[in-house]
Amino acid sequence: MTKQITLTIDEKQVTVPQGTLVVDAAKKIGIDIPVFCYHPKMEPVGMCRMCLVEVGRPVIDRTTGQAVLEADGTPKVQFGPKLETACTLPVSEGMVVVGMSDKVKAARKDVVEFLLTSHPLDCPVCDKGGECPLQNLTMAHGVGESRFNYDEKMHLAKHVPLGELIFLDRERCIQCGRCVRFQAEVVDDPVIGFYQRGRAIQIATFSEPGFDSYFSGNTTDICPVGALTTADFRFGARPWEMRATASICAQCPVGCNITFNIRREAKSDGEIVIKRTMPRQNEQVNETWICDKGRFAYHFTEGKERLTAPLIRRGDDLTPVSWDEAIEFVAQALRDAGSDLLTLASGRLSNEDLFNLRSLSDAFNGKTALYTHMAGGDLTAQVGVGQGTNFADLGAGSVILVVASDLEEEAPIWWLRVKQAAERGATLIVANPRPTKTDRYASQKIRYAYGNEAATVLAMINALSAKRPELPGKVQATAEIKNAAETIKNAENVIALFGSEGLGLEGSAALAQACANLLLVTNHTGRANNGLIGVWPRANEQGAWDMGLRPAADLKAALAAAKMVYVAAADPLGDDPALAATLGEVPFMVVQELYLTETAKLADVVLPALPFTEREGSFTSGERRVQRFYPAVLPRPQARPDYAITGEIARKAGVDAETDSAARVMGRIAASLPDYAGIHYRRLAQVQEQWPIVGRGDLYYGGTGYENKQGLGVQLAPAAQQGQAPALTWPQVAEIAVPEGSLLAVPVTVLYDQGITVSTSPLLQTRIPQPYLTVCPAEAQRLNAEAGDLVQVSLGEQAVKVTLRVDENIPAGVALAPRSLGLPIFAPAAIQVRVAQKATV
Amino acid sequence: MTEIKQYVLLRHRDVPGLDQLDVYRQEGGFAAFQQAVTAMQPGQVTDVVKASGLRGRGGAGFPTGMKWSFIDNNNWPHYVVANADESEPGTFKDREIMEKNPFQFLEGLALCCYAVQANAAYIYLRGEFWQQAHFLDAKIAEMEAAGLLGEHLFGTEYSLRIYTHLGAGAYICGEETALLESLEGKLGQPRLRPPFPPSFGLYGKPTIVNNVETLANLPLILEKGAAWYRTYGTDKSPGVKIFSLSGKVNKPGNYELPLGTTFRQLIFQHGGGLPEGRQIKAIMPAGASSSLIVATEQALDTPMDYESVPSVGAQLGSASVIVIDDSVNVAWLINKTMHFFKHESCGKCTPCRDGTYWMMHLAERIAGGEASWADVELLREVAGQVKGKCFCALGEFSIEAVLSSIERFPADFEQITHKEA
Amino acid sequence: MTSLAEQYADEVQAILAKYPPEQKRSAVMPLLALVQRRDGFVSKAALQEVAQMCGITSTETASIVGFYTLYHDEKKGTYRIQVCTDLCCALRGADEFLHKLCEALGIPVGGTTPDGKITVEAVMCLAACDKAPMFQVQALGSVHHDGLEYHENQTVESALRLIEELRQK
Incomplete structure (x- = not known):
């Protein structure tokens, strides 16, 4: 104490x-x-x-x-x-x-006067005006008149792009160093720094490509003047014109609490629009930070190409119809299809949407499939982190195991939280086939070959347990593995995060099981700060598992077998052109979407849904925290929330369902799913005082991020915490045969991919790399290829051309295939690569 | 007061070739180090230094032995860093020691290392001392070859390595925590204190930072004893001091004298007085960081020790005595010092960064005859605003000359300012 | 371009050996001094090279270049004649010396002679206050020159003689 x-x-x-x-x-x-x-x-x-x-x-x-x-x-x-x-x-x-005292007041006046000597006092045209600590503190403590000779002021550059995202106004800067220290201390990415000294000292970057960091936007929140602004928001609006609406970031499973600043504006045809995304404090989730993807990737909700009316196929064309007609049409199809219905939905949807989809499917004895490349959500429901878990509580005595995840790419804020825990003394064990940025904080590192993910974790169990289950793969219990196993066994708390680096459904299912077993064997389940976390590809993937959706082992076969497919928030054809034939043969397909996706173009009925910014709902984060989001802007007139669309269809088809509000759907969820018992919207909206106190009148203290007045959410208790100990089952993983002359392509996640949320953001769009494949220098040599060459990647009957990258950290025989970047590789697969065109020098 | 019969620090002036290892050893060099390592406990070395009353010669005058006794013995390794950043305008004493009497300095450094059980020491030289650094590198190599540095010194378990490290032009690196930051490859900006270097220094390890001159005192203190050292100087400021004399004086240079020698003795007896026909007007006893003392008869008869100089409104500091004659308008002088401090401000804290910039512009206009008396008043107020608010001493030093000039020589300003419009 | 570590293996090795292996960042200043002697200034490419050797970012390395006055981010004369015009030297005529020297060379203070050899600059105190007028010569663009050399008790004539010698080198 x-x-x-x-x-x-x-x-x-x-x-x-x-x-x-x-x-x-x-x-x-x-x-x-x-x-x-x-x-x-x-x-x-x-x-x-x-x-x-x-x-x-x-x-x-x-x-x-x-x-x-x-x-x-x-x-x-x-x-x-x-x-x-x-x-x-x-x-x-x-x-x-x-x-x-007078002495103190005089000192503050003196300091403000010094800070203003060379400050341009351009508040009327400054983005920070109205929420500016310098402006506010000058009003409170400063003097009214300047005694400094105007001609002697420093005149400096006012529009310095530090990178593509952040601009610097050198005249406004007061050299407080918050931004420099944030980048160095908080996110360990010191790509901005001080240059020169004395009064000439200024913020600068000499890194390539400039101020390029996944957390850069936060520096604009904590800048106490208008020196740093985002390219997205600068000159966008005045702070006092905007209202704040609470939401949850929909980009990854962290579930960052955010605030959308909105205003009605003439240049948007008098509509209310989102002007910027700001962090909303939740010390148990994202503290006062968000990543740049979360900050800038809201533009997908405002696209002109959004679906505006239900469409029904008439011949080759999709024709606008009334909602009544569309719903009647789908309901009839449902009745015809009966148990031959396949519902395919993704974790982009809210719990309420997914629950209604699942209920509808169940009523017809149909099948549901979660559209994902990653499995294990059933296990996180059983042995996930216990209620009361908070990364901020982890320090000495705690162990964090990160397996098969490039955490900063997959869930940036978790990377930050894990880093901080390691800095407080927690033991970070990183197991991954190649080095990632997480390694910097690892006290133990384990390298394994792609394909040996589960086997490596099982080897840890073998190093401890007398039971010695059969070990698939050929993983020797090395000193590193034994050491890690001992560390985990002796730790007070253990949290295991498993990702999908190099994994598809089968591999991630096995890895999740292996991690669950490790936690069970070492008794690290069922209590706070212990348990399993899946680094899911989508924000509400955990919720989708909780709502009862499961991935289809063979999606193509499942699609082929269905008489009716109801697709929501998924674009299988856009992701994998090889599914064209199969989807084309589906007798009846409904697609519920924001945009006319590739899949939607083949549909018989297309139903326009609302994005999370225009409606209510809840997401369940990877830490199984159920959190509410609220409507930020008015819904597009003809579009509806997914749960309401599904509910209407259900009712029309004679199935009881809630359609009126997300809160009522949550009532049903709470009544039918034991883990969600007791969850209701008022409870999700409860808050308590958090430290540090931010977002009130004194913006100078914590920055312009928002105080949380709309709910901290509720963390669910996993089965293990409810006294149900899951049985140990031992996973098996089939080895992937890689024929001579082929490479093992492994999918990996990158933060900025070609997904719609990134590609519609003007700022992030520029950060999407050209489609590429990465191999080690030896493989490049074998291919007679060099970095920058265009290579043809053959995968089964498909062939795709991408740019070759070379990275010495990648094992031989392996090619890294970034997800959603041109290569339809969803699980480890043998590929053939040949040079298609040499890079022009 | 004892006159100096034989030099303690500038012994090369008595002994030709003292910068040669064999000569230095013939003169008894490294006997004290060998004696310490082979026959004394580290704490005994510290005790002798404490008893000698030696105070830091870099400017602050902090008791050296006491500083050593603060070293944190629960955290290892320890480091010693010799501060050879000598950058105060008017100061050029450490340079002469390193150039002419290098082994005495290096032996002193080695003694300090042994006293605090450091096995590695760095000499942080200002970047302009490129030649001195290379000279010292050669001397260090000679010591290594002679078994005076390295492993198992004199057959004991004690080992020691000394390395030189060059700065690259930054006055602030004379501040010991800024120096450590710089040595770690960072901006030379001072650190928050506490923790102080003896508990959190180089690479976060307990570190003693001592000035070159301070260290050069040690071999003879160890050899001849604390009582011998106390025969020089005053009770509270024992020992000898090198006074760097510059400005409007006939014989500028370094003068090693007992602490307590008067300004008059230094300037007129040793320094040969002022050029023909010139009257002494003011004295800056601690370089550019100094207040200006009005050169009255009483001031000239003031002993130069840590206790007496404040009685005439200044500090002894590094004892860099700059003589100002009656041809100088002090407004010109503070324009010079303000340009210096504005140029050397590290930019970390607001009052120093913005205050020196503001004061420099005011001083420039005043010195250029383009200002009114109101500007002089404003300059005084701005200096007052800086006072007591800075992160480190640099900012605080920047106002000493300004405030004392305006207060003590108002006529100089009245002479060159124009009347209010 | 050959790397610094290849080109000056001994120097680089000697620099790195001074600091504990986990404190490579300490080597940034001497390494920058070395590249500057090689190139005459610190280029962006050199920043990256030194940064990699020290395990820090180019921006952190640039901060060092920007903070310390002996590093230069642009190329000027091969020899930088840096005249101290600080208080003590000024009391002994340094300002006049500087202006006459520049006048003799036909360049402004801070300027470079047309042959690109000589730049004359005013600098702050060089710890030679008793020997003014004085200057240091910073030799750039060749590691074989002495890095820095003091020239004390100067006259314009003696300075011009030295400059002629430097031009011949």
Whole structure:
């Protein structure tokens, strides 16, 4: 237990843990000590000198060690001659802090005056105006008039692109270094830095390609002036014109809490539109950060090509019809198909949408299939992380195992959280066939060959257990594996994250099972900060498993066998052109979508759905936290929420279903799924005070990110926490035969792919690489190829041309195939590669 | 007060060829180091230094032995860093020691290392001391060849390596934490203190940073004893000091004298006084960081030690005595110092970064005769605004000359400012 | 282009050997000094090269170049004559010396002679206050030259003689 310290700040007493800084102790009792350089999420530096306070300490008699008392019996307090910075000063017992004296006020005025000497004071045209710490603190503490000679001001560049995403205005910068420290300290990507010194010091990048970091947008939130702006938002709107609406990021399974800033504007034909995405504080999920994909990838919701009316196929054409007609048409088809219905949906949909789809299918004894390349969600429901899990609680004594995941690419904020846990002393064990950025924080690293994912984890169990299950593959229990196994066995807490690096459905199912077994054997399930997390490809994939959807082992066969296919939020044909024939043969296909996808173009009925920004719903994150999102902007007139569309069809087909509100669907979920018992929308909207306190009037403290007033969500208890111990089953993985002259292509995830969310974002679009395949230098030599060559990749009957990349970190015999980047490779597969065109020099 | 019969620090002036290892050893060199390593506990070395009353010669005057005793013995390894960044305008003493009496400095460094049980030491030289660094590298190599550095020194378990490291032009790196940052390959910006270097120094390890001159005192203190050293100087400022004398004086240069020598003795007796026909007007006893002392008779008779100089409104600091004569308008002088501090501000804290920039512009206009008395008032106010708010001493030093000039030589400003419009 | 480590293996080895193996970043300043002596300034390519050797980013390396005055991000004269015009030297006529020297060379302060050999600059205190007027010569573009050399108690004539010698080198 940390020692508690009592001190007095501006005549108020406060008791805080030892080590707390005065600025934070003041914050806890509602006293705002102004700061520019300090940020509660970063190490204090004491640079800006705005937080100067008078500090007195009790006088201690050196001989007795006792406090010297005044005549009235109160401890005698001695004040130092100099002001001290509250942001660097840890509290001490009996300390007296004065932040309201004339001396302190004068000091703040002095510091503000210094900061403004070369500041352009262009607030009327500055993006930050209205939510600017410098502006606010100048109003509160500064003087009205400048004594600095205007001609002697620094005149500096005002539109410096630090990269493609972030612009710098050098005149506005007050050199607080928050952005530089965020990149170095928080996200370990020091691609912006200080250049020169003294008054000439400025923010600059000399990295290639500039300020290119997955977390760069956060620097614009914590910049206390208008120096850093995003290319997406700059000159977009004034802060006071916008309203804030709460949402959940739909990009990955982390479930970052976000706020959409919206306004009605003439240039958008008088519509209400999203102007920017901001982090919304949830210390258990994303703290006060979001990644750039989450920040900039909202544009897919606003596309002009969005579906605006239900369509029915008349001959070769899809013709707009009324909703009544479309629903009647689908309901009739359903009745005809009966149990030959296949419902194919993805984790892009909310729990409510998926529940209604599943209920409808069940009513007809149809089949459902989760559209994904990754399995194991049944296991995370059983041995997932326990209720009360928070990465922020992990430190010394805890182990985090990351297997088969390039975590920063798959779930950036989890990467950040894992990094921080490792920095607090948690043992990070990374098992992956090639090095990733996660390795930087790993205290133990295990390299295995692609294909040996599950076998490697099973080898850890074998190193511990007397049961010695049959071990598929040929993985020797190396010293590293034994060491990792021992570390896991002896740890207080263990969280295992498994991803889909190099894996398809079969491999990830086996890996999930192996990880579950490891946790079970070492007794790391069923309680907080222990258990299994799937690094899913989509935001609500865990919810989809919870709603009862399962991937089809052979999607092509399942499609071929169905008389009716109901596709929601999935584009199998767009992802895999090889399915064209199969889908073309489906007797009746309904596609419920935002856009007319490749699959939709083949459909008999197309139903326009609403994106998450225009409706209510809930997602279940990878940590099995159920979180609500709210409508941010008005729905497109003719489109409807997925749950409502499905519900209407169900009713028309004679099946009882909720259609009116997502909250009512959640009522049904809670009633029928034991894990979700007790979940309801009001509960999901509950909040409690979080530390640090951000997003209130004092933007200078935490930045312009938002306070959470709309719900922290509810973390579900996995079966193991409810007293149900799952039985151990031992996975088997078939070896993939790679014929002589072929390469083993393994799918890997990259953050910026060709998915619709990225390709519709003007900023992120430029970050999508050309389709490529990566091999090691030796393989490149064998292929007589060099980096940059165009190569033809043959996979079964398909052939695709992509650019070759060469990376010495990739094992021989393997080719890395990034997902959603031109190559339809969803599981490890043998491919043939030959040079199609040499790179022009 | 004892006159110096024989040099303690500038012994090369007595002993030709002292920069040769054999000569230095003939003069008893490295006997103290050998004695310490083979026959003394590390703590005993520290005790002797404590007893000598030696205070840091870099400017702060902190008791050297006490600094060593703060080293954290629960955290290893330890490092010693010699501060050879000598960049204060008016200071050029460490350079002479390193160029002419290198082994005495290196032996002092080695003694410090042994006292705090450091096995590696770095000499951080300002980047301009390129030749001195290469010279020291050669001397270090000679010591290694002679078994004075390396493994198992004198047959004991103790080992020591010394490395030179060149800065690249930054006054702020004379500040010990900025120096450590620079040595770690980062911007030379000072660190937050506490923790202080003896607990958190180079690479986060306990580190002693001592000035070159401080270290050069050690061999003779160890050889001849603390009591001998205390025969020089005053009770509270024992020992000898190298005074770097520059400015409007006939014989500028380094003068090794006991602490407590008066300004008059240094400037007139040793420095040969001012050029013909010139009157002394002001003294800056601690380089550009100094307040200007009005050169009254009383001031000239003030002893130069850590306690007495404040009585005439300045600090002894690094004892870099700059003589100003009556041909100089102090407005010109502060324009020079403000250009220096503005150029050397690291940019970390607001008052120094923006304050020096502002003061430089004001001083420039004032010195150029383009300012009014209101600008002088503003300059004084801005200097007052900087005072007490800076992250490190550099910013605080930048205002000393400004405030003392305006306060003590108002006529100089009245002379060159124009009346209010 | 051959790498620094190949081109000057001994120098690079000696630099890296000074610091603990896990503290390679400490080598950034001496390595930058080495590339600058090779190239005459620190180019963007050199930044990347040094950054890789020290395990830091190009931006972090550039920060070092920007902070310290002896590094240059642009090429000027092969020899940079850096005259101290700080307070003590100025009291001994350094400003006048500098301007006369520039006048004699026909260049402004900070300028470079047409043959690209000589740049004359004013710099802050060089710790030679008793020997003003003085300057240092920073020799760039060849590791075989001495890196820095002090020239003290100078006159314009002695400085011009030295400059002539440097031009002949």
